[in-house]
Amino acid sequence: MSRTLTYYPGCSSQASAVHLDKSLRAILPPLGVQLRDIDDWNCCGASVGHIEAGHLANSALSARNLANAKAAGPEDVVTPCAACYLNTHYVNESIRGSETLKGDLNEALGVVGKSYDGSLHVRHICELLVTDIGMDAVKAQVKKPLTGLKVAGYVGCQTVRPFANTERANKFDSYDDPTFLDDFTQACGAEALPFKMRTHCCGGSVSVMSPDKGLHLIKELLEEAQKLGADVISTPCPLCQTNVEMYQPEINKRFGTGFNIPVVFYSQLMAVAFGLDPVKDAGLDQNIIKSDKLLGR
Amino acid sequence: MNAISPNPSRAYDLNFARYVYENIDGGERLRMCMQCGACSGSCPIGQQMDHGPRKLFMMIRAGMKEAVLTSNTIWNCVSCYNCVVRCPRKVPITYILHDLANLAVREGFDAAKKADNARFAKAFMWSARKYGRTDERLVTGIYYFSFGLLEGMKRGMGNQKIALNMIKTKRMHLGMPHAIKAKDELQNILAKAQEIQDRHGKGA
Numbered sequence: 001m002s003r004t005l006t007y008y009p010g011c012s013s014q015a016s017a018v019h020l021d022k023s024l025r026a027i028l029p030p031l032g033v034q035l036r037d038i039d040d041w042n043c044c045g046a047s048v049g050h051i052e053a054g055h056l057a058n059s060a061l062s063a064r065n066l067a068n069a070k071a072a073g074p075e076d077v078v079t080p081c082a083a084c085y086l087n088t089h090y091v092n093e094s095i096r097g098s099e100t101l102k103g104d105l106n107e108a109l110g111v112v113g114k115s116y117d118g119s120l121h122v123r124h125i126c127e128l129l130v131t132d133i134g135m136d137a138v139k140a141q142v143k144k145p146l147t148g149l150k151v152a153g154y155v156g157c158q159t160v161r162p163f164a165n166t167e168r169a170n171k172f173d174s175y176d177d178p179t180f181l182d183d184f185t186q187a188c189g190a191e192a193l194p195f196k197m198r199t200h201c202c203g204g205s206v207s208v209m210s211p212d213k214g215l216h217l218i219k220e221l222l223e224e225a226q227k228l229g230a231d232v233i234s235t236p237c238p239l240c241q242t243n244v245e246m247y248q249p250e251i252n253k254r255f256g257t258g259f260n261i262p263v264v265f266y267s268q269l270m271a272v273a274f275g276l277d278p279v280k281d282a283g284l285d286q287n288i289i290k291s292d293k294l295l296g297r
Numbered sequence: 298m299n300a301i302s303p304n305p306s307r308a309y310d311l312n313f314a315r316y317v318y319e320n321i322d323g324g325e326r327l328r329m330c331m332q333c334g335a336c337s338g339s340c341p342i343g344q345q346m347d348h349g350p351r352k353l354f355m356m357i358r359a360g361m362k363e364a365v366l367t368s369n370t371i372w373n374c375v376s377c378y379n380c381v382v383r384c385p386r387k388v389p390i391t392y393i394l395h396d397l398a399n400l401a402v403r404e405g406f407d408a409a410k411k412a413d414n415a416r417f418a419k420a421f422m423w424s425a426r427k428y429g430r431t432d433e434r435l436v437t438g439i440y441y442f443s444f445g446l447l448e449g450m451k452r453g454m455g456n457q458k459i460a461l462n463m464i465k466t467k468r469m470h471l472g473m474p475h476a477i478k479a480k481d482e483l484q485n486i487l488a489k490a491q492e493i494q495d496r497h498g499k500g501a
Binding site for chain 2 (some may be wrong): 049109161215249
């Protein structure tokens with residue numbers, strides 16, 4: 001049975017994380033999910049929009065997306081990006097919880113004849129995979145198990161943490177020891193390493209704007225992955241993937257290390273395991289550090 | 298919602314605490330802070346902060362407005378939410394730090410013009426407002442050149458290899474920025490939101 005969900009790809013889907021978007025669009029249809037993009041979706045403001053625009057204007061970015069999503073139908077909104085999920089889910093739940101905010105945002109939307117009532121559900125695609133699709137369904141699609149591949153599952157911060165321990169939490173959130181990424185790895189037939197630093201921070205956008213402040217965080221992650229003998233690091237987060245991958249040469253230069261560890265999205269692993277094309281469907285040619293062990297399958 | 302952010306001519310002004318409780322996003326929970334320090338202790342770059350959230354919150358209570366809004370603690374937050382989930386009193390620390398940073402921007406503090414995060418946020422929102430989308434290439438470029446022509450070129454050159462790698466893997470978009478169709482619509486929504494924001498709790 002196939003179901004259609006509203007999809008919010010996010011800005012990184014057109015730049016640094018095209019390979020996340022590409023691989024998701026390849027693996028979700030076989031798992032029974034069709035994606036319908038939010039019409040004319042805009043930026044969510046990520047972690048910095050609030051600083052420049054303020055709470056309400058930053059929330060208005062998500063409000064427009066939610067209004068457009070609702071206009072297309074009542075289906076759940078799913079997004080693969082940590083920042084998109086954080087902002088959209090936060091604004092959606094805040095609208096439900098505050099008549100004042102709901103009024104203010106609808107006043108802003110009203111100038112262009114739009115409105116939003118707070119009735120949608122915003123979910124992370126990983127949560128969809130865990131809760132609705134389930135690992136049995138994922139395993140059923142595996143045609144080329146990734147036997148012998150050692151994977152360090154790096155969850156990062158914003159995918160599971162912001163709502164854990166709050167009234168907005170869902171079953172999926174776990175701020176210290178999330179296991180879903182290891183379940184994904186194992187469902188693909190690969191080996192999930194006991195990567196203790198799975199929820200340590202990569203520095204986020206601070207690593208991009210001020211490498212002096214953030215690169216040591218990435219170095220610590222890579223050290224742990226190397227110690228465990230990881231063939232690849234797997235992550236759900238667009239910024240984690242980019243940060244941990246693209247800075248390896250710079251980290252090697254600054255710290256005298258010799259890292260060259262591929263960093264891939266969980267969805268790329270699934271695409272390969274599902275027997276789809278490693279380049280056309282998994283987008284593995286778009287990783288800066290190529291994984292021969294994956295590309296060769 | 299209408300308290301006036303006090304004038305910083307006095308080093309200690311207890312009205313500042315009330316202003317934060319009533320106007321900063323999540324600020325009302327700040328009353329619950331019991332100064333345990335779980336926030337500062339769990340911050341991945343807490344060592345690079347001048348005060349850390351725990352001390353900053355005590356400074357808010359003491360009414361040290363200028364010291365709070367010129368502190369680098371509000372600019373160094375990496376938005377990892379470690380502190381938020383660990384806080385035994387459920388203070389939404391990350392949200393508070395972001396909104397304090399926004400207050401510093403609105404009130405025109407010099408530190409708010411110079412901080413990396415403020416420059417980056419400005420470049421980021423420029424792209425979001427103008428195109429409705431983030432153009433990573435333009436945001437990074439504008440951020441680099443916010444330090445001046447020479448420094449911008451230096452930073453650009455320093456990251457040449459990374460840029461080249463991103464272009465080679467088709468992860469840096471070349472050509473015109475991706476833009477939404479209804480740019481006017483988004484800009485009108487944002488302008489109205491800004492207007493409502495100002496109407497509510499106008500900074501100072």
